[in-house]
Amino acid sequence: MRINKYLAESGICSRRAADKLVEEGAVKINGKIALPGAEADPDKDRVTVNGKIINPVNHYEYYIMNKPKGCVCTAKDDKGRKTVMDFLPQDCARVFPVGRLDYETEGLLIFTNDGELTYKLTHPKNEIPKTYVVKTEKPVSEKDLSALRSGIIIDGIKTKKCNVTLLKTYKTGSKLQITITEGRNRQIRKMIEATGNSVDFLKRIKVGDLTVSGLNRGEVRKLRPEEINYLLYL
DSSP states (O other): OHHHHHHTTTTTOHHHHHHHHHHHOEEEETTEEEOTTTTTTTTTTTETTTTOOOOOOOOEEEEEEEOSSSSSSSSTTTTTOOOOGGSSOTTTOEEEEOOOOOTTTTTEEEEEOOHHHHHHHHHHHGGOOEEEEEEEOOOOHHHHHHHHHOOEEEEEEEEOOOOOEEEEEEEEEEEEEEESSSSOHHHHHHHHHHTTEEEEEEEEEEEEEEEEEEEOTEEEEOOOOHHHHHHTTT
């Protein structure tokens, strides 16, 4: 199979991330640096990433977490901060977060060693909807709502159209529900900032129709079979 698929099915990363590892020269097949498009036989070839032997995963596991704020989506943090991995059960397989939520953002986070699903849920071309609840530091005007819905420039690129619902307006801010189909870095925060406002609270509540309902902050559980099937065929 192609080397990017081999690495994805090994659960270490998505195909896109695997392509980057190959481009960086971090991947070797039988001791030789793998070239883009190279193929590897799981039964015969020895594949390494940065010197570590990588074997395809025979059993996939899937978890969902209600991520609390105050932790990062990485295996280890060079600043010594708590990571999302600290909340996982000690007996779970070697799984990885699907996408990221920043340090101050909470809510739904999926973990798996299924590289194909990771690729599906994170690649922009698949336009998987992700829904957030946002509280802003200042009231949001109708003009700003229209701008957010139709697309707004962040990092020099216009965002895709998205669904924005005004849930409530306070004297000091607004509560919104926003559904996007992109996954750009800190996208919701940057969209709000582009209107001259800022985010006071941000939580992801849904990926597709999968919700974080029933989980307290910091809680983790295995996905149910019907939830796994839903994501696989989303």
